[in-house]
Amino acid sequence: MGTSRLHIDLAAMAENWRALDALSAAQVETAAVVKADGYGTGVGKAARALQAAGARTFFVAAAEEGVALRQAIGPSPEICVFGGHMAGDTEMIGDMHLTPMLNSLEQTTRHFESLPGHPFGVQLDTGMNRLGLEPAEWEAARQIVMQAGPRLVMSHLACADEPDHPMNAQQLACFRDMTDGLEVRRSLSATGGILLGSDYHFDLTRPGIGVYGGRPFEEAKPVAHISCPVIQVRDVTEGETVGYGNTWTAEGPARIATVSAGYADGILRAISNKAVLFSGTVPCPLVGRVSMDLITVDVTHLDHTPRHLDLLCEHQTVDDLADIADTIGYEILTSLGARYARTYAG
Structure with a gap:
């Protein structure tokens, strides 16, 4: 054979997901992030292995990734799109039953006008300054957004792989300030946030790199x-x-x-x-x-x-x-x- 062989251990991947799932309470759902072709492992096979292990919600970066994932895992699991509802994505989001995580007032308007009644989530910026509605924008849009019934409200930690970093507590406080009292499922943590403990778990966690054998999940099995x-x-x-x-x-x-x-x-x-x-x-x-x-x-x-x-x-x-x-x-x-x-x- 003239090319190198890449062997993917799907059993180890499933075991890593189950181990991360076990770190949160029974009422907390553990999703799976399978963006970037399942972190290079092959999104179809990876997602099906994680689906068999118990994952029922998946996250991708863009709608195009969501299309490939939907074709691989069938109609039932929820597929959330971190990049939200971009211009030109409406048909893919609607036809493939994707759940965009709306990141701006512009995306929110686009989604409500082009796909009224279609499931969506919202991403909030709690200090990473990358994606999501900032506190002032959320304050202005919250009532309208909540009346439309979002599936999930989420944010993302910038320094979760450094447990003692003060940014973690700062973002947790900001997320609570922006979402406490809302009747909606919440999500703040990927792999690093799961390891920070139950205060960071909320209703849904979204492990990524730990599923595929990487730090900061030191107990992960190589994949x-x-x-x-x-x-x-x-x-x-x-x-x-x-x-x-x-x-x-x-x-x-x-x-x-x-x-x-x-x-x-x-x-x-x-x-x-x-x-x-x-x-x-x-x-x-x-x-x-x-x-x-x-x-x-x-x-x-x-x-x-x-x-x-x-x-x-x-x-x-x-x-x-x-x-x-x-x-x-x-x-x-x-x-x-x-x-x-x-x-x-x-």
């Missing part, structure tokens, strides 16, 4: 595994260089494996000369630059010629790789390219 085929192994002598830019020089005789994977597959160039791949339990240094289709790995210390090397496995998670690249696990997962031979289990 994505990448195995890369070795195309060729060559001997280099002391003083020879490997890869673009001559960024790695052999300090002695070495055996270098050329592996079929690169930044076109979402393997970030930033891990050049820093990361390792694994042959079983043995780490093998990535040497030279990550190129579009190939990476090179020092296998001098192995007592065999490997047929493949593992980049994501039980010994190196998406967050381990993200730390090496000075990024976050979200970027590692959502950067996974289309060339992988994908397999699923569970």
Whole structure:
């Protein structure tokens, strides 16, 4: 096989969702965020696995994602769109029974005029300054919006992955101030907010990255595994260089494996000369630059010629790789390219 293999453990994904669900009270619904093609894992298979685990509400970023999700999971589950009701989305929202989370007075007007009576939710800005009605806008629109019967009122935490950050309590207080006393379901927390405790749970939580094996849910089981085929192994002598830019020089005789994977597959160039791949339990240094289709790995210390090397496995998670690249696990997962031979289990 000439391309790397991406294996998705759907059983681990379902187990992560159930573990996050168990952290809130029985009356709190746990939804699932499956935007960005299920965080790179494949939205159809991911959503069906989570549906089987018990999820009945899903969140996507845009209406187009909602269409693909609806086709994958059928007519029953609710699909909420974080991006709200954008111009040109009316037909998709109506035909596919999507629930837009309205983010502005403009969107609210558009939705009420073009799809009167159609389900909707509202997103409030409690300090992140990204999406949602600000407090003054909500004060002006609240009576009209509430008379129309929103399905959900939500906001989003900016610093939930830092439990001691004062922004968490500040946003919680703002959300309560904007919504206490309203007869509507409320939602404030994604994965990080779930871990902050019951004060942040309200009526519905929306885990995302924790479902897919990433921080801040430290107990999450890995979901994505990448195995890369070795195309060729060559001997280099002391003083020879490997890869673009001559960024790695052999300090002695070495055996270098050329592996079929690169930044076109979402393997970030930033891990050049820093990361390792694994042959079983043995780490093998990535040497030279990550190129579009190939990476090179020092296998001098192995007592065999490997047929493949593992980049994501039980010994190196998406967050381990993200730390090496000075990024976050979200970027590692959502950067996974289309060339992988994908397999699923569970």
